[in-house]
Amino acid sequence: MAYADIAAFFPILLKGAVVTVQITLGALLLSTFLGLLLALMKRSPFAPISALASTFINVIRGLPIIVQLFYIYFVIPELGIDLSAFQASIIGLGIAYSAYQAENFRAGIEAIDSGQIEAAKSIGMKSALIMRRVVLPQAVRIALPPYGNTAVMILKDSSLASTITVAEMTRAGQLIAASTFQNTTVYTMVALMYLALSLPLIFGVNRLERFFSKSRQGANQ
Amino acid sequence: MIAIDHIHKAFGATQVLKGVSLEVAAGEVVCLIGPSGSGKSTVLRCINGLESYDSGAITIHGQTVDVRRSDIHALRTRVGMVFQRFNLFPHRTVLENVMEGPIFVKGEPRAEARQHAQSLLEKVGLAEKQAAYPTQLSGGQQQRVAIARALAMRPEAILFDEPTSALDPELVGDVLTVMRGLAAEGMTMVVVTHEMSFAKEVADRVCFLYGGQIVEEGPASRVLSEPQNARTQDFLRRVLDH
Ligand SMILES: Nc1ncnc2c1ncn2[C@@H]1O[C@H](COP(=O)(O)OP(=O)(O)O)[C@@H](O)[C@H]1O
Ligand SMILES: [Mg+2]
Numbered sequence: 001m002a003y004a005d006i007a008a009f010f011p012i013l014l015k016g017a018v019v020t021v022q023i024t025l026g027a028l029l030l031s032t033f034l035g036l037l038l039a040l041m042k043r044s045p046f047a048p049i050s051a052l053a054s055t056f057i058n059v060i061r062g063l064p065i066i067v068q069l070f071y072i073y074f075v076i077p078e079l080g081i082d083l084s085a086f087q088a089s090i091i092g093l094g095i096a097y098s099a100y101q102a103e104n105f106r107a108g109i110e111a112i113d114s115g116q117i118e119a120a121k122s123i124g125m126k127s128a129l130i131m132r133r134v135v136l137p138q139a140v141r142i143a144l145p146p147y148g149n150t151a152v153m154i155l156k157d158s159s160l161a162s163t164i165t166v167a168e169m170t171r172a173g174q175l176i177a178a179s180t181f182q183n184t185t186v187y188t189m190v191a192l193m194y195l196a197l198s199l200p201l202i203f204g205v206n207r208l209e210r211f212f213s214k215s216r217q218g219a220n221q
Numbered sequence: 222m223i224a225i226d227h228i229h230k231a232f233g234a235t236q237v238l239k240g241v242s243l244e245v246a247a248g249e250v251v252c253l254i255g256p257s258g259s260g261k262s263t264v265l266r267c268i269n270g271l272e273s274y275d276s277g278a279i280t281i282h283g284q285t286v287d288v289r290r291s292d293i294h295a296l297r298t299r300v301g302m303v304f305q306r307f308n309l310f311p312h313r314t315v316l317e318n319v320m321e322g323p324i325f326v327k328g329e330p331r332a333e334a335r336q337h338a339q340s341l342l343e344k345v346g347l348a349e350k351q352a353a354y355p356t357q358l359s360g361g362q363q364q365r366v367a368i369a370r371a372l373a374m375r376p377e378a379i380l381f382d383e384p385t386s387a388l389d390p391e392l393v394g395d396v397l398t399v400m401r402g403l404a405a406e407g408m409t410m411v412v413v414t415h416e417m418s419f420a421k422e423v424a425d426r427v428c429f430l431y432g433g434q435i436v437e438e439g440p441a442s443r444v445l446s447e448p449q450n451a452r453t454q455d456f457l458r459r460v461l462d463h
Contacts, residue, residue: 118271119308119367123322123374124298133325138312 005185009176013186016172017193023089023158023168028151030094035101040131042106053102060099066160068092073164089161089168097154104146108139145212148205152198159194169193222247222409223268223300223378228277230263230433237263238274239433245378248407252420252441255430256456261413264430265380268411269300282377298326301371301379305386307363309355309370315342316351319369327374334373341369345399361392365399378409385416417460421445429453 041053060068069092076083083091112135120130162171173190177183223245230238237260245251253261266272267279270286270293279286281296309318319338323329329337342348345365347358355363364384371379381400385393397419404410404423414420420427424441429450437450448454 113308115304115306115308116310119302119304119310119370121271122269122297122302122304123370124294124326125322126294129325133321134310141312 002185005180005182006189009180009182009186009189012176013169013172013189013193016167016169017197019086019166019168020155020158020170021197023086023093023161023166024151024155026090027093027097027154027158030090031097031101031150031154032147034094034098035103036105038098038102039105039109042102043109057099057102060096063096065093065096065157066163068096069160069164085161085164085166088164089158089166093154093157093160096157097150100150100153101147104143104150105139107146108141108143109135111142112138141212145205145209148201148208152201152205155198155201156194222282223411224278224280225264225268226278226280228264228267228274228279230260230267230272230274237433238267240277241430241433241435242277243428243435243438245409245411247377247409249425250404250408250410250412250423251426251428252424253411253413253428253430254415254417254420254456254460259430260433261430262382265302265382265411265413268380269297269302271302294326298322298374299377301374301376303364303367303371303379303381303384305383307355307360307367307387309363309366311355313354314351315347315353315355315358315366318355318366319373322370322374338369338373341372342366344372344402345369346395359392360388361395364388364396368396368399368403372403378411379403381410381412381414383413383415385414415460417445417457429456431456 038053038057042050042057044050044053069089072092072095073083073085073088076088116134117130120134125133158168159170161168162174165171169190173186177186180186223243225241225243227240227242228238229236229240241260241264243251243264253264255261263272267274268286270288273288281300284292284296286296287293310321313321316335316338319341320331320334323334323337324331339348339351342351345368347362347365347369350358350362350366355366358366368379368384384400385396388396393416397416400410400412400419401423412420412424421441426438427441427444428435428438429444429448429452430436431452437444437448437453444453445457448457
């Protein structure tokens with residue numbers, strides 16, 4: 001491993017890392033939005049709406065993410081909608097992870113004691129207000145650790161965007177390795193850079209989990 | 222002001238209320254007593270529409286209580302409810318719990334809501350706890366906050382569902398004191414309770430519910446001291462024994 005190689009590769013990989021972070025944040029945002037929508041739809045008293053959400057979630061969970069990416073990148077343009085590979089990767093990952101986010105949010109929402117919801121009703125609150133003022137603020141706290149785990153998974157799976165030509169970090173590594181044959185140096189660097197992004201997230205999640213389990217114990221004393 | 226006319230209610234195949242009728246006049250305190258499972262909570266929950274009923278009618282000042290109607294929310298602001306398990310919002314402070322309804326349901330200005338909430342907390346003896354979170358309070362304190370939260374809506378009546386049953390014995394007194402105070406001020410109250418001495422002292426009327434029917438009702442002194450119905454006699458003997 002020559003330092004000269006490392007110095008030469010680093011800026012290229014760093015550019016890829018920026019794209020990786022962009023995809024991760026974009027997909028995280030989209031999956032949060034869609035996941036919340038799906039979780040709320042699933043709780044709808046109107047059966048067709050909850051059935052639609054359940055079907056969507058099951059289909060998404062039953063498909064490999066890479067197939068979803070191919071589908072969005074290669075099939076959607078045939079319908080006349082132009083998507084760059086970058087956009088397709090965000091949409092693909094965002095939709096794929098919305099199913100898991102819906103599950104995170106659903107668990108958070110259902111953890112709220114029904115007595116609180118009745119108390120809210122008894123002071124005249126309507127269901128949308130109960131959601132906003134009573135359920136969601138607490139559900140968000142409960143859903144935060146699994147949410148962080150999902151963020152880590154999206155970060156890692158953003159590497160799948162390399163398969164649809166997005167020049168994120170993994171693909172940048174592939175390109176360098178293919179032209180220099182410095183496989184060990186390149187992929188070690190790529191691995192370390194993923195860890196540099198993911199480990200802080202993982203530690204953050206662990207801290208959150210410890211914090212919440214402690215404060216919940218405190219609540220029962 | 223509360224008129225329950227022959228309501229029936231079933232959960233699946235189980236008939237829980239079998240023709241319950243009860244009139245509560247403004248300013249009256251009515252205690253509902255009866256064995257566990259006799260339908261006491263269900264009666265209360267029907268009154269403010271937390272539960273629907275299958276037949277019969279419930280009206281509040283002539284306005285029908287119907288879960289499916291959009292005026293149910295406004296109706297609930299007029300009839301408060303205090304639960305056995307307090308059901309405070311754990312992510313909000315004591316003061317915020319009390320202000321929640323006035324601000325977000327009634328749209329009261331924040332300053333006004335705060336002032337009213339503070340005076341109510343003072344009334345229930347918890348002025349110094351307004352910044353605490355529910356989990357930092359004892360059960361008795363939480364229940365008094367729950368009463369303040371109900372009062373903050375300026376209800377015409379309050380329903381209490383075994384408000385002291387989840388409390389350690391030494392904490393029951395403070396809650397009952399607050400309730401006595403409300404009764405003395407003329408608040409209309411329907412109270413499900415096993416505190417017979419409270420019922421005797423505060424209730425204008427006591428109804429004994431058994432198997433989904435009111436089998437005996439009358440002035441507290443008579444029902445509790447000289448029950449006529451064998452079921453009532455049996456129930457009171459068992460409650461007073463332990
Ligand atoms: N949500 C429910 N679903 C099914 N059964 C219920 C429900 N709520 C109450 N019950 C039943 O109705 C009966 C009366 O319950 P409840 O009104 O809570 O009695 P009480 O408050 O007098 O103990 C009980 O047999 C109880 O099991
Ligand atoms: Mg009960």
